[in-house]
Amino acid sequence: MVVVMAPEATESDIDNIVALVGAAGGEAFVSRGVNRTIVGLVGDSERFGALNLRGQRGVGDVVRISTPYKLVSRENHPERSTVRVGGVPIGPDTMTLIAGPCAVETPDQTLKAALMAKLRGGAFKPRTSPYAFQGLGEEGLRILAEVRAETGMPVVTEVVDARDVELVAQYADMLQIGTRNTQNFALLQAVGDAGKPVMIKRGMSGTIEEWLMSAEYVAQRGNLDIVLCERGIRTFEKATRNTLDISAVPVAQRLAHLPVIVDPSHSGGRRDLVLPLTRAAIAVGADGVIIDVHPHPETALCDGPQALVHDDLTELAALVRALPPVVGRALTPAAEPAAV
Numbered sequence: 001m002v003v004v005m006a007p008e009a010t011e012s013d014i015d016n017i018v019a020l021v022g023a024a025g026g027e028a029f030v031s032r033g034v035n036r037t038i039v040g041l042v043g044d045s046e047r048f049g050a051l052n053l054r055g056q057r058g059v060g061d062v063v064r065i066s067t068p069y070k071l072v073s074r075e076n077h078p079e080r081s082t083v084r085v086g087g088v089p090i091g092p093d094t095m096t097l098i099a100g101p102c103a104v105e106t107p108d109q110t111l112k113a114a115l116m117a118k119l120r121g122g123a124f125k126p127r128t129s130p131y132a133f134q135g136l137g138e139e140g141l142r143i144l145a146e147v148r149a150e151t152g153m154p155v156v157t158e159v160v161d162a163r164d165v166e167l168v169a170q171y172a173d174m175l176q177i178g179t180r181n182t183q184n185f186a187l188l189q190a191v192g193d194a195g196k197p198v199m200i201k202r203g204m205s206g207t208i209e210e211w212l213m214s215a216e217y218v219a220q221r222g223n224l225d226i227v228l229c230e231r232g233i234r235t236f237e238k239a240t241r242n243t244l245d246i247s248a249v250p251v252a253q254r255l256a257h258l259p260v261i262v263d264p265s266h267s268g269g270r271r272d273l274v275l276p277l278t279r280a281a282i283a284v285g286a287d288g289v290i291i292d293v294h295p296h297p298e299t300a301l302c303d304g305p306q307a308l309v310h311d312d313l314t315e316l317a318a319l320v321r322a323l324p325p326v327v328g329r330a331l332t333p334a335a336e337p338a339a340v
């Protein structure tokens with residue numbers, strides 16, 4: 001059950017709901033969104049029924065939610081949400097292009113990649129092999145911050161350990177949870193507390209429901225600024241790195257109110273597939289795409305084979321400008337690449 005507070009509700013109205021629910025033996029989780037505050041209730045709904053929650057001061061609505069995820073469910077929040085990342089909107093009215101190197105390697109490489117597009121870049125890299133490049137850590141974060149200062153681009157970067165969340169949040173505009181950590185619940189709770197938007201990749205062997213439950217962990221800490229990212233799932237097919245589950249985009253958008261973007265780079269794992277998969281993502285109604293780019297992919301320390309070079313990105317950016325209006329999505333300045 002979820003209590004949706006009215007726009008004019010005060011802090012004491014919210015405290016009143018939390019106290020009533022506590023007195024009835026339940027737990028209340030307060031989530032503050034841009035437009036309104038919602039309170040998720042956990043406990044005996046029969047006892048909550050006796051509280052006359054709908055009649056309490058500052059309450060807009062009380063909704064019974066049938067799905068196991070409550071706060072991110074569209075049953076609770078029928079309009080689709082927009083998340084703002086350093087001033088850039090990601091949501092139903094925009095097609096956002098996020099791009100940058102898989103890993104931050106040097107200041108020069110990061111700046112060149114940033115000048116190719118909006119910025120993503122990993123300082124902490126979760127690698128299947130402990131012998132592979134693990135990222136530059138805090139030095140990588142400092143490079144990202146310098147490049148942000150030079151280009152004005154918001155920074156999306158991954159955090160792989162709950163102990164690093166505070167550090168990464170000092171530098172990043174959006175915290176990324178990678179596919180390998182989608183069910184690291186302590187990490188999800190820590191990023192939920194960090195006060196920054198969070199992007200959650202789908203687990204490579206995770207169901208859509210499990211992905212939404214991961215988002216619920218973040219939402220339960222009071223943070224509803226969550227972006228979901230479909231990045232391909234593991235199937236029997238070996239021709240591609242992962243199989244892009246394109247149907248997950250409209251399914252997740254119907255079940256949750258959160259923006260859903262697609263990562264065509266990690267899905268296909270091949271440069272030649274990035275453009276066709278981006279076309280598919282836009283056509284299916286994704287709210288954005290996140291793309292690996294590199295000034296010299298042949299020397300990349302991570303994921304070079306899937307990184308776009310300058311001319312590829314120019315072509316992709318043209319597609320991101322041209323296709324959204326064809327599928328009924330208004331084009332906004334957020335779709336303009338910073339420099340190509």
Ligand code: PEP
Pocket residue numbers: 102122126177178179180201231263266
């Ligand atoms: C990445 O975006 O750099 C990354 C490691 O992605 P994923 O978690 O989807 O493999």
Ligand code: MN
Pocket residue numbers: 102266302303
């Ligand atoms: Mn990568």
